[in-house]
Amino acid sequence: MRTTLFVILTSLLLAACESAEEKEQRAMMEEFTEAGHKITKISFASLSGNLKAAMQTGGPENAIKFCNINAMPLTDSLSKAFNVKIKRTSLQLRNPQNKADSLEAYMIDLYGQIQKMQKPMVGKALLTRENEIRYFAPILIKPQCLLCHGTVGAEVKEETYALIKEHYPDDSATGYQEGQLRGIWSINFGPADKVKKARQTTE
Numbered sequence: 353m354r355t356t357l358f359v360i361l362t363s364l365l366l367a368a369c370e371s372a373e374e375k376e377q378r379a380m381m382e383e384f385t386e387a388g389h390k391i392t393k394i395s396f397a398s399l400s401g402n403l404k405a406a407m408q409t410g411g412p413e414n415a416i417k418f419c420n421i422n423a424m425p426l427t428d429s430l431s432k433a434f435n436v437k438i439k440r441t442s443l444q445l446r447n448p449q450n451k452a453d454s455l456e457a458y459m460i461d462l463y464g465q466i467q468k469m470q471k472p473m474v475g476k477a478l479l480t481r482e483n484e485i486r487y488f489a490p491i492l493i494k495p496q497c498l499l500c501h502g503t504v505g506a507e508v509k510e511e512t513y514a515l516i517k518e519h520y521p522d523d524s525a526t527g528y529q530e531g532q533l534r535g536i537w538s539i540n541f542g543p544a545d546k547v548k549k550a551r552q553t554t555e
């Protein structure tokens with residue numbers, strides 16, 4: 353009787369502990385999901401604001417040169433500012449340096465399936481098997497993207513594409529239509545223990 357009670361008690365206590373830990377983890381992931389939303393919003397605004405300005409001063413040719421020189425340094429400097437790693441990636445790449453790692457490729461595939469099922473595609477932070485906190489969010493094609501990612505000979509002018517090919521000989525990032533999944537934002541917040549410690553010391 354006593355042992356049974358003990359077993360029940362300990363299992364109850366363990367369950368309580370587990371759920372408290374799980375609860376904390378869920379709260380933490382919600383926090384990082386919020387942080388991810390903010391960082392991607394700022395990064396998108398910064399990239400597209402600069403792109404728009406480059407387009408207005410010199411058309412798509414100038415904008416391509418701008419992207420070629422500035423897209424990665426811009427995300428790199430935002431990464432530094434937020435103390436995270438920010439990346440844009442896709443399964444149809446323009447710049448091979450943006451290549452997806454295995455988890456990113458998995459997430460792009462997953463978002464593709466969610467889109468096919470016509471379910472909402474939302475950004476989300478998760479804890480990986482390697483104990484890293486990572487955030488992913490879908491990137492969809494908007495009308496203004498078609499100038500450089502639409503169909504060559506239609507939305508993408510031949511001369512624009514010639515310039516793209518000059519900078520990106522292996523480009524495969526055309527042929528998109530509005531609303532299609534272009535890729536994802538990927539943010540790496542780093543190892544969970546380190547991040548947790550940093551949070552505790554700033555609290």
Ligand code: HEC
Pocket residue numbers: 400403412415416419420423424440441442444445446447448450491492493494496497498499500501525534535536
């Ligand atoms: C003026 C042409 C232009 C426009 C307009 C444009 N892009 Fe791009 N895009 C580029 C170039 C050039 C690169 C390669 C940048 C680099 O070197 O990192 C790129 C790269 C990307 C990447 C990174 C993955 C890869 O293939 O290298 C994503 C994602 C992306 N674009 C999405 C978009 C979206 C979404 C829009 C619209 C909101 C958009 N682009 C509008 C030219 C353009």
